[in-house]
Amino acid sequence: MATHYLEFEKPIAELEQKIDELNGLSATSGSFETEIAALRKKASQLRKKTYANLDPWMRTQVARHPERPHFIDYVDGLFTDFVELKGDRQFGDDQAIMGGLARFRGQSVVVMGHEKGNDTASRLTHNFGMALPEGYRKAVRLMDLAERFNLPVLSFVDTAGAYPGLGAEERGQAEAIARSTERGLMLGTPFITTITGEGGSGGAIALAAANRVLMLEHSIYSVISPEGAAGILWRDGARAKDAALAMKITAPDLLGLKIVDRVIEEPLGGAHADRTAAVTSVGDAIAEELASLRPLSADTLRKQRADRFYAIGRAG
Structure with missing residues (x-):
């Protein structure tokens, strides 16, 4: 409860x-x-x-629920032998994005994702899941490692967006996001992303340029937060509900638009109502998608990924 x-x-x-x-x-x-x-x-x-x-604004609230499973919960519930790898080999370690090597149901994989934290201290440590440039450069490092050893990449997205602070901009935030997105698109191994809560802007797509993009039923995925959109459109962040209703940010909308490939049903009352069941459902969906991608060659994986993203927004 x-x-x-x-x-x-x-x-x-x-x-x-x-x-x-x-x-x-x-x-x-x-x-x-x-x-x-x-x-x-x-x-x-x-x-x-x-x-x-639930309307889109209600789903947004559920997606942000503080008791939803976070990256660490998925690691604990789905993976064994997790070895965290820290740092980007350039500046430092960003704990908003965590990742490393692990085994997923007996298979060696690279796993990474946004971590928001679950109390005041851990939320500050993980910067509420809003990554700095070194977080995205860490993601590139992990994907490089995955390709070197022919390991699938499994990512978990849950962020309001990349951190917009002065230091992040000075260290090349936009370039780091672009490089991480590019690395995902060019990866020669299977790449599966799951949107577990919020999928906000470039901070999300940097970890979601995947062969398969899965999405929990009450998650959201958008180019900007409803509050940000309301601020731009009406100069009034209080109209976030109106923005959410218009933006097509919910799982059913995005599945229909073919922006995501699969919606994972949540327990009644949302993932926070039964965290164990939610984590298990995500694991089952990932296992099915991974089985279909594993036989594909590197070139086929790259082409499938390119075709998938090129098709977004095209009529017919």
């Missing part, structure tokens, strides 16, 4: 609070099993109805 409820989840929160109160009373005032069972059924029905009718 989540401990953080979104605004539109408050009716569900009230029911679950009543369930907790009755559970507490059961220890001192007799059994309330019948009442508790009825409330649980009502809460489940309400959650199902609510999540069946």
Whole structure:
């Protein structure tokens, strides 16, 4: 059960609070099993109805939920023998992007992704998942390593965007993003990306120039955040909901536009409601996609990737 409820989840929160109160009373005032069972059924029905009718702004809130699984959770749940590799061999180590060598269901892979952190201290350490240039140069280093040893690359995207600070710009943020995107497009091994939360702007595509782009059901993927779009279009960030409704940033929209290749169903109530089930579903989807890509030659993988991205936005 989540401990953080979104605004539109408050009716569900009230029911679950009543369930907790009755559970507490059961220890001192007799059994309330019948009442508790009825409330649980009502809460489940309400959650199902609510999540069946999410608008794009609600999905944006779910995508940003602080209790959604993050990169470290996917590493812990899906990979063994993970060895983190740090640094870009030029400036330093950026913890907004983490990565290294691991085994995925017995196969050696390179894994990398954005890490947002899960409390105040770790969020500061990982800069809320907003990478600096050295993070993208680390990604290039990891992809170079993958090609050298013929290893698939699995990436996990969850970022509001690249860090826009002065230091990042001085160290070549745009160039670093472009180089990481280019390296992904030219990779000679299978490359699978999963959008697990937010996929924001160039900060996302730098880790998502892949053969297969998968997306969790309640994630978002966009060229700019709804707040940023609202600020540009209406000079009013408070109109983020209006921007989200117009931008086609949700998984169903993007699947229809062929920007993503597969939508992974989330547990009822979102990935934060059952983190273990969500992680397992992602692993199963990755395994299926990887099996289809493994037999392909380096040239075929590059061509498939190029064809995939060239087709985006073309009519017919």
